[in-house]
Amino acid sequence: MTQEVRRLWDQVVRIYLLYLVGITLFTNKSTTVVDVVYLRYFRDLDLVDGYSWGAAALAHLYRELNKATRWNCSKVSEYLTLLQV
Amino acid sequence: MHDNDTTPIMVARWWRHRLQDTDLSWLQDTSYSLIDHGLICAFVERWHEETSSFHLPFGEMTVTLKDVSCLLHLPIDGMLQSHEAITRDDAVEWMVEYLGSNPGEALVEVTRTKGAHCRFSYLRRIFKDRMLEKLALET
Numbered sequence: 001m002t003q004e005v006r007r008l009w010d011q012v013v014r015i016y017l018l019y020l021v022g023i024t025l026f027t028n029k030s031t032t033v034v035d036v037v038y039l040r041y042f043r044d045l046d047l048v049d050g051y052s053w054g055a056a057a058l059a060h061l062y063r064e065l066n067k068a069t070r071w072n073c074s075k076v077s078e079y080l081t082l083l084q085v
Numbered sequence: 086m087h088d089n090d091t092t093p094i095m096v097a098r099w100w101r102h103r104l105q106d107t108d109l110s111w112l113q114d115t116s117y118s119l120i121d122h123g124l125i126c127a128f129v130e131r132w133h134e135e136t137s138s139f140h141l142p143f144g145e146m147t148v149t150l151k152d153v154s155c156l157l158h159l160p161i162d163g164m165l166q167s168h169e170a171i172t173r174d175d176a177v178e179w180m181v182e183y184l185g186s187n188p189g190e191a192l193v194e195v196t197r198t199k200g201a202h203c204r205f206s207y208l209r210r211i212f213k214d215r216m217l218e219k220l221a222l223e224t
Contacts, residue, residue, distance in 0.1 A: 015212045019209070054150055
């Protein structure tokens, strides 16, 4: 695999991951955009599994619940909330 | 993201391995299509910021790390994520470097979203673009 192809593959994987966390873990009120800041954790794709995604997701959920003075129900918050029932 | 053009990639073995290595691949199968807004609202009303828990008639209840780990199969150990918000300029730079965005397009994204954000529609489009670029290189 040439370097160029490998670079393209890495970019494709990063795009997909950013999209994935944007629509699941780190949803926000706009529901159509994702914060580019999460790219920080995809810089080196071999290190992605070294991060505590669970803790980050929970922190985000708490924060969103705090902010939730109006409609602000992400898929994930639903997912976790149902467990409580 | 899933359509006729991209499906061959999504089922490729290397792709699945690559995603499994990130520990995030479970998220692909994790979402509710049916959301009970009434139920969520009832819970949100009982959320208390000071204790980060729901106050229910029979006591307090909250979502724990263990719940996250059991339900979403995400790693709960490892490095903690910590970051400050980034500027629009940083966002453009990162998109160019890590996603291979065109600088002009990246600038349009941060301007349109009024912050260091980009739209899902944009991500879908460049996902496909990169695939085509890669195919062109191989043939």
